[in-house]
Amino acid sequence: MTNYSVVTNDRYRLNYHVMAPSGWINDPNGFSFFKGYYHIFYQYHPESAVWGPMHWGHARSKDLVHWENLPIALFPGDEEDQDGCFSGSAIVKDDRLYLMYTGHNLHDKNNPDDYWQNQNIAVSDDGIHFTKCQDNPVIAEPPTDNAADFRDPKVRFENGKWLVVIGSKDQQGLGRVLQYQSTDLKNWTYVGPLATAESADTQGFVWECPDLFKLAGQDILIMSPQGIKPQELKYRNLFQTIYLLGTVDSATQQLNYHEFRELDHGHDFYAPQSMLAPDGRRILFGWMDMWESDMPEQADGWAGALTFPRELHLNGDKLCMTPVQEIAQLREHLLVDEADLQAKYCFATPTKSVEYLGEFDTTAAVEVKVTDTDDQVLVGLRFDPEKQKLILEKYNDDLPREVAVTKIDDIHLLLDKSSVELFVNNGEVCFSERIYDEKDFYIETSSDAERFSIKAYQLGKGVFINE
Numbered sequence: 001m002t003n004y005s006v007v008t009n010d011r012y013r014l015n016y017h018v019m020a021p022s023g024w025i026n027d028p029n030g031f032s033f034f035k036g037y038y039h040i041f042y043q044y045h046p047e048s049a050v051w052g053p054m055h056w057g058h059a060r061s062k063d064l065v066h067w068e069n070l071p072i073a074l075f076p077g078d079e080e081d082q083d084g085c086f087s088g089s090a091i092v093k094d095d096r097l098y099l100m101y102t103g104h105n106l107h108d109k110n111n112p113d114d115y116w117q118n119q120n121i122a123v124s125d126d127g128i129h130f131t132k133c134q135d136n137p138v139i140a141e142p143p144t145d146n147a148a149d150f151r152d153p154k155v156r157f158e159n160g161k162w163l164v165v166i167g168s169k170d171q172q173g174l175g176r177v178l179q180y181q182s183t184d185l186k187n188w189t190y191v192g193p194l195a196t197a198e199s200a201d202t203q204g205f206v207w208e209c210p211d212l213f214k215l216a217g218q219d220i221l222i223m224s225p226q227g228i229k230p231q232e233l234k235y236r237n238l239f240q241t242i243y244l245l246g247t248v249d250s251a252t253q254q255l256n257y258h259e260f261r262e263l264d265h266g267h268d269f270y271a272p273q274s275m276l277a278p279d280g281r282r283i284l285f286g287w288m289d290m291w292e293s294d295m296p297e298q299a300d301g302w303a304g305a306l307t308f309p310r311e312l313h314l315n316g317d318k319l320c321m322t323p324v325q326e327i328a329q330l331r332e333h334l335l336v337d338e339a340d341l342q343a344k345y346c347f348a349t350p351t352k353s354v355e356y357l358g359e360f361d362t363t364a365a366v367e368v369k370v371t372d373t374d375d376q377v378l379v380g381l382r383f384d385p386e387k388q389k390l391i392l393e394k395y396n397d398d399l400p401r402e403v404a405v406t407k408i409d410d411i412h413l414l415l416d417k418s419s420v421e422l423f424v425n426n427g428e429v430c431f432s433e434r435i436y437d438e439k440d441f442y443i444e445t446s447s448d449a450e451r452f453s454i455k456a457y458q459l460g461k462g463v464f465i466n467e
């Protein structure tokens with residue numbers, strides 16, 4: 001019997017972002033489309049607002065914006081997943097929905113650092129009830145040159161076979177991604193490492209949650225390394241999410257890539273996962289939090305949320321993210337529609353559920369701030385034309401996030417009750433932030449641009465239609 005955590009206060013509950021009904025969540029898992037519904041699962045501890053033995057929570061949606069909570073899809077505790085059903089992915093095969101996930105097992109229940117991990121399959125006919133496969137674990141152990149870290153399988157179908165990338169760490173303490181292949185999802189052959197960190201300090205000691213896909217003819221690997229040390233403007237969070245853009249060599253099956261780049265520059269973004277939508281879009285959810293950060297909603301019986309779903313696209317060699325167009329279905333009415341603004345414009349944000357679209361097209365200074373009724377700046381984004389930098393400041397952190405930028409075309413901002421997501425220059429630079437403040441909010445824009453325009457919509461409730 002699951003003893004569910006209880007939400008005792010809704011002050012920070014989000015209006016249109018995926019959350020669990022109560023309890024703790026982290027990574028998005030199993031993002032897929034099956035029998036007319038998008039499915040999103042997430043790492044879930046239903047019994048309290050802190051991380052614990054991982055379950056898979058579950059929600060589905062026909063339109064990516066109105067979500068329906070479903071029963072827990074995976075419970076830990078079987079022989080192969082005694083201490084957790086860790087992250088993984090979903091694929092559709094023969095009209096059934098398959099989940100591939102990591103079994104987490106402790107050698108000694110008192111020592112969380114002494115574990116083994118394996119890969120498992122569960123299957124469903126209706127997309128709601130899942131049965132773990134009798135052949136589990138389908139990959140019992142990592143290759144011999146690997147450490148115990150061996151998790152987060154992301155499966156795809158390519159050239160007539162199933163391929164899976166798995167996050168891991170080698171025996172030298174370097175993060176890496178491994179590949180396996182299969183024709184039936186049950187028997188897997190090791191292909192080899194797809195990519196490995198050059199050093200733990202510069203590229204990480206474990207690469208978690210890998211996701212390999214093609215976009216506009218490029219091979220892209222997104223993964224979440226732990227342990228990268230801050231370098232000048234970069235890597236200012238505890239952990240990062242990185243993308244590598246290049247080509248997988250068909251002979252060696254290794255990824256030749258150009259550069260290590262952060263996918264989102266905000267404080268609260270980790271372990272994202274993408275899927276190919278039926279209409280060909282590549283859509284991604286991230287966990288909109290960070291390990292070890294303060295999460296004041298824990299006092300209210302829950303913790304953690306997913307980002308608004310984002311469409312991925314390439315601009316040259318930059319991977320960009322923009323909110324999915326379905327956001328239009330949440331627009332209740334226009335709050336602001338101003339075309340010829342100068343200097344400064346400020347407006348209140350009723351219900352704290354607002355989509356803001358600013359058009360600037362300028363190389364002059366721009367600043368967009370979310371403030372409260374006491375003039376406390378919760379999140380302030382500033383383009384400094386002299387420094388040629390975009391600078392994000394946040395009320396509870398002294399270390400700004402900074403990104404090199406030469407002009408501001410547009411800023412798209414999504415405000416919810418305890419989150420702000422910013423997409424600059426058609427999603428070329430993004431910041432995901434959780435904010436906790438019970439006062440009312442304003443959005444204030446100032447700019448030296450000759451003219452700028454702002455549109456803002458009040459958004460309705462997306463999640464959860466059955467809460």
Ligand code: FRU
Nearest residue numbers: 027043054086087151208271
């Ligand atoms: C990433 C992660 C994964 C793991 C899961 C456990 O945030 O550490 O590597 O599968 O969380 O909840």
